[in-house]
Amino acid sequence: MTLKTLVRKYLENCKEQNNLNQKTIKAYKIDLEQFIFFMKDIDAFYKKDEIVRYIQHLNSLNFKVKTIKRKIASVKAFFSYLEYEEIIERNPFYKIKLKIKEPLILPKTISLKDIEKLFEYIYLEKSNYNETSYKHKEIVRDIAVLEVLIGTGMRISELCNIKKENMAYTNNEIKIYGKGAKERIIPIYNKDTIAALQIYETVFYKEICNSDYFFVNKRKKRLSSQSVRNMIKKYCKKINIDKNITPHMFRHTFATMLLDDDVDIRSIQMLLGHSSIITTQIYTHVRSNKKSQIMKNKNPRRMIIVNKG
Structure with a gap:
């Protein structure tokens, strides 16, 4: 079966067996169609090297970190389905270490x-x-x-x-x-x-x-x-x-x-x-600045009195 056919069967399974809502299925569909387009001339789409190449491709685009992580998660879930259905022997993501660090976004407060x-x-x-x-x-x-x-x-x-x-x-x-x-x-x-x-x-x-x-x-x-x-x-x-x-x-x-x-x-x-x-x-x-205030006003060293003769 082609990758396109496998994705279609997977999405049908998400809807009928897993009872996922339409919004989730739509997001999966968008992410997996992007994966299909990238792998359009590649037969061994299930190989580790090809998956790594796709992840590198996503990282090169101007997506937010959360979007990249979601797109990778969609593909990973698809391969878990292929493994469960014994269409592939092993999910290639087992051999891939993902380290995608999200930037620290501090919560906004009111003065x-x-x-x-x-x-x-x-x-x-x-x-x-x-x-x-x-x-x-x-x-x-x-x-x-x-x-x-x-x-x-x-x-x-x-x-x-x-x-x-x-x-x-x-x-x-x-x-x-x-x-x-x-x-x-x-x-x-x-x-x-x-x-x-x-x-x-x-x-x-x-x-x-x-x-x-x-x-x-x-x-x-x-x-x-x-x-x-x-x-x-x-x-x-x-x-x-x-x-x-x-x-x-x-x-x-x-x-x-x-x-x-x-x-x-x-x-x-x-x-x-x-x-x-x-x-x-x-x-x-x-x-x-809380740490600075503590070190300035509550540092334990202030309690130690030394006669330096």
């Missing part, structure tokens, strides 16, 4: 000055509207959302999917479901955050009662991630913060501020719901 500016504005804005107006209700909700984002470090998807029965902030906890539907309990003790949630629940009582979710819009539907992004952008524009502040930056800021306050990395991992400590360790790179 304390900008956070204070944002909160001062929105709290003041609330007092400018009549309590019976929807605009007042909307700002009450926006305050509660921002308080939860900066006070818990949860993902925006986690916030928008909080069920009303999982909001037990009066018992100082919120139950959320993170990546992979992993349950996580977030303790919540800050009085401003709790007060913002209590006011929001009172004002939106009817809407919440008619929804499965805690954070809702005026149509009594679940508040969307995009709505929160637009809300943050709107307020930043009004107070002349020209940075593109996103909901996820609140999460990064939460973690970085904890680290700056000498909270250990394992505790931060637990609060953020990271499955691996490696993911959390990225925050140790954000405040590079």
Whole structure:
């Protein structure tokens, strides 16, 4: 069988046997068609040397590292299928050592000055509207959302999917479901955050009662991630913060501020719901001047007094 035929059978298997979604299959198809084009005049496409040549070809293109890794993974999965079906004796990737290092991309945080500016504005804005107006209700909700984002470090998807029965902030906890539907309990003790949630629940009582979710819009539907992004952008524009502040930056800021306050990395991992400590360790790179401050102000040598006669 030709390489093109084998790829077609593999994609059919992905759809029928592995039950992969259309988006994944489409990505596989694009990656494998590129592999077919590269190997169009080569019969021994399953040989190690040809695979290495293809990887070198990908590295020569202007792809991002993540894209290259995905394209290689697609081809590797294809060869695993060929080996399983006994079309080839051995997957050539067994003999190939891949070392593709992704550049370190530091998480973007929000300055304390900008956070204070944002909160001062929105709290003041609330007092400018009549309590019976929807605009007042909307700002009450926006305050509660921002308080939860900066006070818990949860993902925006986690916030928008909080069920009303999982909001037990009066018992100082919120139950959320993170990546992979992993349950996580977030303790919540800050009085401003709790007060913002209590006011929001009172004002939106009817809407919440008619929804499965805690954070809702005026149509009594679940508040969307995009709505929160637009809300943050709107307020930043009004107070002349020209940075593109996103909901996820609140999460990064939460973690970085904890680290700056000498909270250990394992505790931060637990609060953020990271499955691996490696993911959390990225925050140790954000405040590079922290080490300088420690060595300047807390170096153990300062405690040693030597009489040099």
